Amino acid sequence: MKITKITVQKNDPERYNIFVGDQHEERFACGVDQELLLRHHLHKGMEVDEKKLAQWALEDEYEKAYKHALHYVNRRMRTEQEVRLELANKEVIMDHIDRILEAMKERKYVNDHMYAKSYVNLELSTSSKGPGRMKQYLEEKGVARSTIEGALLSYTKEQQLDKAIAVIQKKSRQYKKDSIQMKKKKLTDALLRLGFSYEMIQLALEHLPKADEEDALSIQAKQAAQKLQKKYSGQDLHRRIVQKLVQKGFSYQAAIDYVNESFQEEDQ
Incomplete structure (x- = not known):
């Protein structure tokens, strides 16, 4: 059989439709890229067989997949795994994916x-x-x-420390009502989530801005008293306020001293 007709595809002027047949019948064989058309010198009247058609179709699938991969990496930088997954999702065969990645790595399109x-x-x-x-x-x-x-x-140790300290200085203002112990816990958790090592966090915490622990203790005690006095009174109320303060990270002695001093006049 022969190539009976070659037409330009409507939606892509760089792709062509190949028709084959004989004097009795004509059928669509495959679509090919312009590069493949020129590479094999495809033309009307050229003798072909099913093996050649299958080979051209396979080559065309490769060319389409390669162009898709180029478009994918042109939008932004991609890793080898990202390109591989993208092509796999497009159901590109594994041999083509391996060839495409080797070609792209050689040209530094993927690095x-x-x-x-x-x-x-x-x-x-x-x-x-x-x-x-x-x-x-x-x-x-x-x-x-x-x-x-x-x-x-x-990413040097000095840069890591500077960034961790900057986070501490910014976030510590959000925790001004917390005890120093609770503040350190919250800051440690925040820095761990950001990916700093525990060792680096301990170094950064040495630069924690000085806070007035007594002010924080007073704020927390008053908030606890406001909630608890609806259900408790007297020594029971004092005891529960102390418990709340200890739960917030204040020392037991600091909590009980503050409660004894601050609520003593109210009880008299």
Whole structure:
């Protein structure tokens, strides 16, 4: 059989429809990219067989998948795993995916080392994240552990400490009513969520702004008394206020001294 007709596709002028047949019958065979058309010198009257048609169709699937991958990485940087998953979701066969990734890595369209370094540098300049959060993100993107460790070398201990201290200075204002113990707990939890190590957090907490523990104790005691005095009175009320203050992180001695002093006049 021969190629009987080649037409340009309506929705894509760089793709062509190939029709084959003989003098009795004509049928659509496959669609091909312009590059494939030129590569194989396809033209009307060319002798073809089913094997050639199948090969062209397979090559065309590769070209379409490669163009899709290029479009995918042109929108923003992607890791090798992201490209692989994107192509797999498009039901591209594994051989094509492997070939596409090898070609893209060779041309530096996909480069996990550059991706990791770029990501770390961006987060260093725009976020308060610690190295743990950055590492977690890159692991989720499929970047190799050695590549992640290499990229994180640019995040120095001094930078980590500066960022952790900045978080403490900002958030400590939100916890001004808390005891120093409770404040440290909340700040530690916040910094752990941001990906800082426990060791780095302890160093940063040494820079916690000085707070008036007595003011915080007074605020918490008054709030506790306001709630508890609806149900309790006298020594029972005092005892429960002390319990609340201890639960909030104040020392037992500081709590009982404050309650004895502050509520003594009210009881007289």
